[in-house]
Amino acid sequence: MFDVLSGAVGDVRVMSTSGRGFTPEELAEPALDKIIFVGSQLHPAIRDQAEAFRENIRQVLVQSMHQAIRSHNVTLVNKFTKLGHPELIPILDA
């Protein structure tokens, strides 16, 4: 007899916003969890290095996402202009 069907369900987390989308800083956290996991059982010296590496990745992610937003806004500025609605451009910086 095999008792293999001991099933378990993991826990999810919910992130939500009101009146806006997620910021790069908010999106960086779950992205970091996917990129690097720092185990609590690590040797302190290795854990310190891993956490420093994780912080560096966080900064790269946030800066890159901010740059992506700015770059996308440039694309939108061109689309608004081509469609004859330059008055919409200021809202991109709001």
Next chain:
Amino acid sequence: MPIAQAMCTSFKSDILLGVHDFRAASGDTFKIALYTSTADLNANTTAYAATNEVTGTNYTAGGNTLTKSGVSSVITSSTLGVGFTTFSDTTWTNATITARGALIYNNTPSANNAANVLVANASVCVLDFGSDKTSTAGDFTILFPSPATNVNAIIRIGSTT
């Protein structure tokens, strides 16, 4: 408690009957539907139903289709091990909704050959968010455990102890 987090009992028997296919590329289509706090969901839930499902801007009945990650396994000893699977995070964009929990279900299950019946939208598991979660003209994201392992993945079969 109206929503009790659990792996559905029908899902456990459905696994043995070959109803579900979690392979990433060729498997079944799994979806996640959101529910209000008045929903009655637990291990006895056998299939998706729209009763007490969330309604709101940019939420479509039936919920979002999930992106599968495939099936993995970890052998923890000569007698123990765990098979597990997970999904990519999913988001309802620019949504105005309030949800207390969710149901993951199979939108394209195979027929239950033993009983020779097809249970449409067969349930997999019930998720309890612990409290109402709300987005107002914003994004509503469900984050699955990451990195998914044999001890935290959303769906795990087996035991490590």
